[in-house]
Amino acid sequence: MPSSVIKYYNYFPDTEILRIIYQSEAVYEYFKxxxxxxTQFREARSKGQFLNKVIKPRFKYRKISD
Known part of the structure; x- marks a missing residue:
């Protein structure tokens, strides 16, 4: 999963939380x-574009760390 924006990600299906660890080491959680x-995100050719176009506008989030 090479990405210039995203270093790692984890998804927790029980809580529907998507945790994104950015290349900058900032950590965000996106809810519900x-x-x-x-699955669409995981299969997206550009995860950064999918994140910006689909996830960020639709889902609440919080910053966990810098």
């Missing part, structure tokens, strides 16, 4: 992300 949306 349905599993089909996560």
């Amino acid at each position: 992300v349905p599993e089909p949306v996560f």
